[in-house]
Amino acid sequence: MTAGRPLPTQDDVLGYFNALSNWGRWGDDDELGTLNHITDDIRLAAARAVRHGRSVSCAWEVAVPQDMERSTTTCPRTADMPGAEDMPAPGFRDDHRFGFSFERLGFTFHGNTITHIDSPCPVFWDGTMYNGRSHSLVDAATGSDWAAVTAAANGIITRGVLLDIARVRDVPWLEPGQGVFPEDLEEAERRQGVRVRSGDAVLLRTGYGRFRHEVGEATGFMQAGWHASCLPWLYEREVALIGADTPQDVQPSGYENLLMPVHAVSLVAMGLWMLDNCDLEVCATTAAELGQWDFHLAVAPVRFAGASGSPVNPIATF
Numbered sequence: 001m002t003a004g005r006p007l008p009t010q011d012d013v014l015g016y017f018n019a020l021s022n023w024g025r026w027g028d029d030d031e032l033g034t035l036n037h038i039t040d041d042i043r044l045a046a047a048r049a050v051r052h053g054r055s056v057s058c059a060w061e062v063a064v065p066q067d068m069e070r071s072t073t074t075c076p077r078t079a080d081m082p083g084a085e086d087m088p089a090p091g092f093r094d095d096h097r098f099g100f101s102f103e104r105l106g107f108t109f110h111g112n113t114i115t116h117i118d119s120p121c122p123v124f125w126d127g128t129m130y131n132g133r134s135h136s137l138v139d140a141a142t143g144s145d146w147a148a149v150t151a152a153a154n155g156i157i158t159r160g161v162l163l164d165i166a167r168v169r170d171v172p173w174l175e176p177g178q179g180v181f182p183e184d185l186e187e188a189e190r191r192q193g194v195r196v197r198s199g200d201a202v203l204l205r206t207g208y209g210r211f212r213h214e215v216g217e218a219t220g221f222m223q224a225g226w227h228a229s230c231l232p233w234l235y236e237r238e239v240a241l242i243g244a245d246t247p248q249d250v251q252p253s254g255y256e257n258l259l260m261p262v263h264a265v266s267l268v269a270m271g272l273w274m275l276d277n278c279d280l281e282v283c284a285t286t287a288a289e290l291g292q293w294d295f296h297l298a299v300a301p302v303r304f305a306g307a308s309g310s311p312v313n314p315i316a317t318f
Contacts, residue, residue, distance in 0.1 A: 033271015143306020
């Protein structure tokens, strides 16, 4: 039990798949899910959150070679570049004044390291994706025909709100396995003088970014993050996007048969897009310095056809 209310039982959380469902809310063919909360008026309001003109990244740098396979050459004869086929080795024109290099990158962005966005299609429940579509629409060769990241091809522009739970609890970081509850979210709102409203992106700081900077990446499958009890709160506030400095779900989740309830209910039932593995340390120090906990947030996924997400560099502008 938290200080304010009893925790939902496993049956309660299973009931969220129906109680918090957005299936059909924006039409049977909708693939945007909660991004529908971001209207033209919401984007205009987000622009008004820019009061200082200072921009910060909320992403981790992708390390080479730890996170990425990389090959580089100065002679990209197969590059899709007009005239490249006529350039002799080693990648210089005949006058040797103009030179160039070419690189091929390979990485897996899902997981616990790279900052990325999840569209609604990477998680199934009972064989079903958001808005009632079958998991069979996902093919190993071609990707997903439904609710892929390309649904957000126009980008995600909205007001972001940082809720600094480590600051609220007066700790450098939450310990692995510690959950964040609705009471924490509301206490952060109260202390920071901000309120989450419809169409917002909510970024949750547990302090794991500080841990990762100072100590290094944690090992094992225990992490701080959203507890499943926050799901009704996010639904009622009509949040468009959630992010965290962890892979979102507190682990262990506290439920025997629900490994990642926040991912499952958010993506499948709510169509709630997610930003995993943000680095929120500079965002948090900037917010504290300026006394401003809301900002203009811009997220531009790469238009990978059929992909279930994309590496991203979320930009917060205060």
